[in-house]
Amino acid sequence: MTATRDRSTEARSERTPRPAPALRRILAHAGLETRVLLSNGEQLTVAVALPAMVLIGLWLLPLGRLEGVAAVDTAVAATFATALISTSFTSQAILTGFDRRNGVLRWVATTPLGRSGYLAGKILATLTTHVLQVVVLGLIALIIGWRPELLGLAAMVPVWLIGTVAFGALGMLVAGTLRTEAVLAVSNLLFVLMVAAGGVAFPASTYPRILSGLVDLLPSGALGELLRACLASGSFSIGSVVVLLAWAVGGTLAVIRWFRWTDS
Template identity: 50%
Template structure:
């Protein structure tokens, strides 16, 4: 049995170029988010407003277990806001418009392919998240936040799980609804999760039985877990389990129902 050396070399070159294509697409996607005024406001300005609001606006101690919100509470809420803004809202809107404009259908005919497109999306989210961590971390530091290296390391798995959960939801919305509905629903969900989803106000700040209902939301689980890790404690298995469950549910639904072409 003989093998054509030219064919082998061509395949190896193609394989070597694939990561570069994905990296280039990730940079393009990240640049599109960071140069769009509306997306930039959602990704950076709104999380910063949550941080400043919880730090300087008087809040009833009853909403935070009988105490005023600490810097850790504010940073955790800010982090979850940033995750939802990028992974859900920005992702859903950008992908929804790509789908309506035929980009997703066209991408399947290019060397990047659909798999490369999705990996590029994940890479873009990672780039934006890193910039969010740097920018919002610097603002938090300026306001007096002094985290330890251990607290930051403990928070990384929570951030990843939350990104997977909300990223899955964002793609599910983008791949199943019309663009107008994607734009409206992703923004409405963002506002509701921040306001009454256990982010700005923790789940235990709501009266029964709403506290139980809020506590099972991915936003509340992420906020609770990050509050624990940023306080120097390991996140509860319940919170991590909830995030993993939501990530699996949204991911499975996206794989099953995502449509690459707009109706």
């Protein structure tokens, strides 16, 4: 009888649904987030179409160039910075803001995925989208004459990762502290300001002295300077590294402190 009961208990245990391993849950959520991002026409426009327009515009027009540097090189640096900000900041702010308003964030805390899995999936989705952006925009740049250097591309990787953390944290902060309608307005407005006047399209050195100092302290200004150093033979600034790291750390701490998982 004891053996029969044991076998019955084992059979019931085998039939009981169990959550998938944590890594599989995170990867599944990352895949979902990536598909949502790339299947949304508005987000796809922000992620690829607008950076491509920046690339062509800065290549053709005498704007944002560095002396002695090919126009396509400075255009590519600004384009990659635009792509990073569009996905890490704007897209994630909007998508997370809608998830928060629709109760997804409240619900996810009760699932095996959990809040940490949700955030990890978002990070992986963002990095995956970045890879696709670099490939697509890089191919366009190659067609118009860009000839990248391997050392510069390698140096870009840590800058890109720090920038992803910095702007991702800022996007989450906007999404987690404002109402959804405000998230849409603020994230799009800040995106335009950072690209057009925040040191991305135009180097801080092209601004008047007072404004250039302010631009240097912005995360967009630091990112723009570092990517120009990597891809357009610009001057590498330790100060820009410190500024971008400070925004990454400060933004992360601010999200931990003030991010609200519900819209109430």
